[in-house]
Amino acid sequence: MEMSATQKVGQEIKKVRYRMGMTQKELGKLIGKSESQIGAYENASASITLDVLFKIAEVTKTKPEELITGPAKKEVKTGWDAELRIYGLEDRKTVMTILAVNGYDVGQHKKQVTPTGKAVAYYVHATDRKENADTSK
Numbered sequence: 001m002e003m004s005a006t007q008k009v010g011q012e013i014k015k016v017r018y019r020m021g022m023t024q025k026e027l028g029k030l031i032g033k034s035e036s037q038i039g040a041y042e043n044a045s046a047s048i049t050l051d052v053l054f055k056i057a058e059v060t061k062t063k064p065e066e067l068i069t070g071p072a073k074k075e076v077k078t079g080w081d082a083e084l085r086i087y088g089l090e091d092r093k094t095v096m097t098i099l100a101v102n103g104y105d106v107g108q109h110k111k112q113v114t115p116t117g118k119a120v121a122y123y124v125h126a127t128d129r130k131e132n133a134d135t136s137k
Helices: 005-019 024-031 035-042 050-059 064-069 089-101
Strands: 082-085 104-112 120-128
Touching: 005 035, 005 050, 005 064, 024 035, 024 050, 050 064, 089 104, 089 120
Parallel strands: none
Antiparallel strands: 082 120, 104 120
C-alpha cells in the first residue's frame, strides 16, 4: 500500500529531526507546538499546515520541498569523459584497447542495477589525456 502525502511528510520530518539530534519536545519548542503535536505530525495522525511546514524547514535549515519529497538526489561526479555499458567481457576488453591506443585513460567498474545489489552491470570509463587532446578545433 502506498503512503499518503501526510505520512510521507511525517516520515521526512522525523528523519530530519533525528539527523539533527532533536527530540520532539525540542522541535516543538522551536516552532511553538507541543511534543504530542510533533508526534502527531510524524505519525500522520494530524495534517500539517504550510505555515508549520515552513517553520520546521526554517529551524532545521531544510528546504520545505525536501520535507515533502525527501532530500534531493545528488549526482555522482565521476570525472570521466565517457562511460559505456558493455555487456560482454571480450567486448569491454576490445573497447578499452581501442580507447587506450587513441590516448584515453581507461578502466572498468560495475554498478548495482537493483537495490539489493544482486544484479550488476559492467561499464568501461574513459578520460581524455590532456596532452593527447586534439586542440586543432
